[in-house]
Amino acid sequence: MKKLKLLLVCLTFVTAGFSQNTDSAFIKQIFDNVLISRVAYHNLEYLTKNFPGRLIGSPNSIAGLKFFKDYFMRLGVDTVYLQEFKSHSWACDSSSVTMLKENGSEFPLRTDALGTSLSTPKTGIIAEVIEVQGLEELEKLGTEKISGKIVFFNRPMKDTFINTFEAYGDAVDQRAHGPAEAAKYGAAGAIVRSMTTSLDDFPHTGSSRFKENDVRIPALAISTMAANRLSQELKENPKTKVRIFVAARDLPEITTYNLVAEIRGKVKPEEAIIIGGHIDSWFNTAGAHDDGAGCVMTSDVIRIFKEMKIPNKRTIREVIFMDEEMFQSGGKAYADFIAQSGTKPYVALESDEGAFTPESFTVDASDSIVRNVQNFQKLLEPYGIRYIKKGGGGVDIYPLKKSGIPLISYVTDPQRYFDMHHSANDTFDKINYRELNMGIGCITTLVYLIDKYGVE
């Protein structure tokens, strides 16, 4: 049995060896197509400049989807449609934080409300500030010290993580759960230091979660520069107050969509290779890296398959998801839709780490499937894919896990991502067309290899 296995391994190697030259040459052709193209780059420019602030429920989120729908119709795909679903949502109209110094002067702190923040009265809320470095401090301080105050979560994202996503993971509990926890101790509001290692004056927003029975309070992100300023003032004058103001609206039921576009497989049309990103962005940003880039990069895969007349055995299906940012309702709605249809896709790949230099793919699947995908790494190495390893597939495709299919995430160089993340700084001029195109080439190549060889 062992010998047989060894023989099979050897045979696989020989076969792989033979096809690798052909594959290498063809992959070079894919990159030759991608690297001279500006289609995805211009699509991203159009999307971000015409339809910024694409939060679920916003007109621009729908306009963005329609832009892609038109694009796919012009490409002449086999199918393109909007998959409708209902969701609740939330919208922010205005917000401000003002430091009220003891000497009577006021100092504005750059801010944006956090997703699902409660509104304040029109005149705002004025209260003393209690600065904490994390959620665990709340219990120690207790209701007596917190009640009626504005809790200021100020633990920075650490510079010393090599991977900035780890630094984010290390600090983001303050934004995600801090306001709800502070509310339990009677806080009048919460302000959170922006989730970025960059020292800048952009507020970086994001979702703050309140469970159904949680008391909701006004919650805002302030820029890292504003956070340093406030912290310094509090050291000098602990009784410093701030005035916070939020005008936001709950949208209890909206109709919205995911966009689906596909080119049917010529041999196994029922086996859909799903690729995609999310159309929505925070209200305060053009959403260029997050995640306009993911949308245009994965959409471009279909352009390349069509332009190069690659005879795809399996169906290549682009899904542009709504609402990754707030409630992840698009990913859930699409997975439900798939479950109800009784079909089972073949694999799903998500791009949601921006358009930086390619680094790797992570695969959420059985060990044997992970190994099979890893076998493609050698072909991708000349284009920057350092490794392929077991790991999470991404927020939008995660609900598809219940279908039992492999989930893949495209991973980029993480050094610059959080300079832009969820802020007005995430604009088209931060996109480098070569980095974007290298990503398209890597994703297209992986889809090509999965279509050709399968993953089992």
Place this chain on the structure above:
Amino acid sequence: MKKLKLLLVCLTFVTAGFSQNTDSAFIKQIFDNVLISRVAYHNLEYLTKNFPGRLIGSPNSIAGLKFFKDYFMRLGVDTVYLQEFKSHSWACDSSSVTMLKENGSEFPLRTDALGTSLSTPKTGIIAEVIEVQGLEELEKLGTEKISGKIVFFNRPMKDTFINTFEAYGDAVDQRAHGPAEAAKYGAAGAIVRSMTTSLDDFPHTGSSRFKENDVRIPALAISTMAANRLSQELKENPKTKVRIFVAARDLPEITTYNLVAEIRGKVKPEEAIIIGGHIDSWFNTAGAHDDGAGCVMTSDVIRIFKEMKIPNKRTIREVIFMDEEMFQSGGKAYADFIAQSGTKPYVALESDEGAFTPESFTVDASDSIVRNVQNFQKLLEPYGIRYIKKGGGGVDIYPLKKSGIPLISYVTDPQRYFDMHHSANDTFDKINYRELNMGIGCITTLVYLIDKYGVE
């Protein structure tokens, strides 16, 4: 003998294995220091904002060196001095290219003179344009068709190279040798499409070489957008003329300097590990990536050794070279200075590929030394160093090759480099502090390992 070698290899492995954990932990400490630091970042901001346009012979090139000299004095290094040498130089005061359309209207084409361009008369030179795709076309066209015209070299840097330095190497002969070759056929001047894959309106200058007996002519770079515009106009109206204007000066003998700063080795002070970049930049740019970044990154190595009290066995010597761009006179002058001193440095490392995410080191040395340096790669891999391989060491340290020492070059992710290269676009805001700091960490680590283990 072979068995002995094998035994030695095994022992080395064991030793390396034992020390690797200790080294890993210490290297993490180096990165902990670097990643929270803003010293190099702020040095680069100060240098680029206060002293742009640091071409050899310019006051700012000297002011830049003095800035670093002061910095090293504040750091308290063991030695810091300016190493004087004489050179000729060249300076550009002004330049312009104007397209004179057949309908009488004028259209300015964004331009900068190429290094060593001859001046035009004050009224400029007006002539017809002959567009070529490369030097080999000149011979075919011959004197009859070229004489009195302005030759327009318009072969783009190809998008399809994965490594942009290869694309540069593929196209730069037009800028380096095109004008001198065109002059041999009687050209009145030469304009060259900017060396960038970016479609932008920045002229990207650089050196154009004329040998001692070559006829010199006015030579300029125009932006890629201007080049497309001119090319289009020539297709429609082949008799379109341009007016070129250059006001430049030869500087026959100037006194200038390299900067040398070192911390002496505690065990082998005579074995100097040289690290450095070049202070000079083109006249049209702040020179942030090229090569302010190299200067502040390698300078920061010395700060880290001092701050962390690393007991360096060998001397760590920073050399900030003058004149990488025009005549490479600083590198030659320093190598001559070393040769005359009768000393032999231990190794030299250059950083001149900007402050992008770290990718690798290349080593110009014997195979066995290359292998020894490659053994350090595993320790650097968590910080982004994909490989260490045999390759060139860099322009400034190349003249040290005659000393027979290993030359090392720090290599970065190449996708964005030529967007900025030799243009007014190479400003401080294009620097990401994390990418810069990751580079400092990698260079410091390699210097630390070379100091500790040697390269033989």
